[in-house]
Amino acid sequence: MQSRSSVPRTGRPRSAAADAAILEATRAALVELGWSKLTLGDVATRAGVAKTTLYRRWAGKNELVVDAVAVLFDELELPDRGSLAADIEGVVLQFAAILDRPETKTALMAVVAESTRDEPLRERIRTSIVDRQKRLVVEGRARATARGELPPESDPEASARTADLIFDVVAGAVVHRTLVSAEPADEEWVRAFTRVLLLGLAGATDAPSP
Numbered sequence: 001m002q003s004r005s006s007v008p009r010t011g012r013p014r015s016a017a018a019d020a021a022i023l024e025a026t027r028a029a030l031v032e033l034g035w036s037k038l039t040l041g042d043v044a045t046r047a048g049v050a051k052t053t054l055y056r057r058w059a060g061k062n063e064l065v066v067d068a069v070a071v072l073f074d075e076l077e078l079p080d081r082g083s084l085a086a087d088i089e090g091v092v093l094q095f096a097a098i099l100d101r102p103e104t105k106t107a108l109m110a111v112v113a114e115s116t117r118d119e120p121l122r123e124r125i126r127t128s129i130v131d132r133q134k135r136l137v138v139e140g141r142a143r144a145t146a147r148g149e150l151p152p153e154s155d156p157e158a159s160a161r162t163a164d165l166i167f168d169v170v171a172g173a174v175v176h177r178t179l180v181s182a183e184p185a186d187e188e189w190v191r192a193f194t195r196v197l198l199l200g201l202a203g204a205t206d207a208p209s210p
Contacts, residue, residue: 018047018049018053019057021047021048021049022043022044022047022049022053022054022057022064023064023067023068023071024047024068025043025044025046025047026038026043026064026065026068026107027068027069027072027103027104027107028046028103029042029043029046030065030068030103030106030107030110031102031103031106034106034110035065035106035110035113035114038061038065039061040054040055040058040060040061040064043064062111062114062118062120062121062124063121063124065107065110065111066111066121066124066125066128066129067128068103068107069104069107069108069111069129070128070129070132072098072101072103072104073098073129073132073133074132075094075098076091076094076095076098076133076136077091077094078090078091078136078139078140078143079091080143083147083149084140084143084144084147084149084150084198085194085195085198087140087143087144088140088170088194088197088198089187089190089191089194091136091140092170092174092185092190092193092194093185093187093190095170095171095174095185096174096177096178096184096185096190099174099175099178099179099185100178105179108175108179109179111125112125130167130171133167133171134163134164134167136167137163137166137167137170138163141159141162141163141166150201166197166201169197169200170197173193174193177189
């Protein structure tokens with residue numbers, strides 16, 4: 001007879017629907033209440049779940065808000081529009097549109113401000129948002145290389161550094177334009193930005209290795 005202690009115990013499986021409701025409620029609460037007044041209890045009430053459901057999934061408000069923002073950026077897709085320039089314009093316009101949403105503005109500005117004095121929060125932003133979205137740069141460069149628009153890179157470390165730089169340039173420019181300067185990243189601005197970015201890519205490609 002098998003002892004009770006040897007029977008594997010499994011917890012209740014996570015509900016994707018509950019997670020989605022919680023993250024949506026978090027974004028709504030941020031817009032309505034702001035960072036300082038947002039509580040996990042309020043989020044639980046809005047989402048229609050027990051507080052313990054939140055506490056099992058997230059250690060605190062910081063982690064919850066980062067995840068609520070991260071899923072918005074996961075909506076980004078790199079369109080195949082036939083050329084590197086057109087692909088960049090397409091994804092940058094998507095990015096700007098997401099940043100223009102009230103819940104994204106409030107949440108992103110709040111977590112970035114909090115992260116200046118919270119290293120674990122800063123690391124969570126890197127892993128949950130920044131690192132996940134670098135996939136777009138990697139995919140875009142691979143597609144452009146297959147088209148013959150960019151030369152292949154044989155050095156994986158150099159390729160990773162270039163991907164990091166491209167991501168930083170794109171994200172930094174668009175975030176500054178939309179959230180800091182509060183100016184529209186419309187099609188005209190995106191076309192001009194893309195031209196500048198492509199000139200930089202051409203220079204980086206032509207430059208000799210250190």
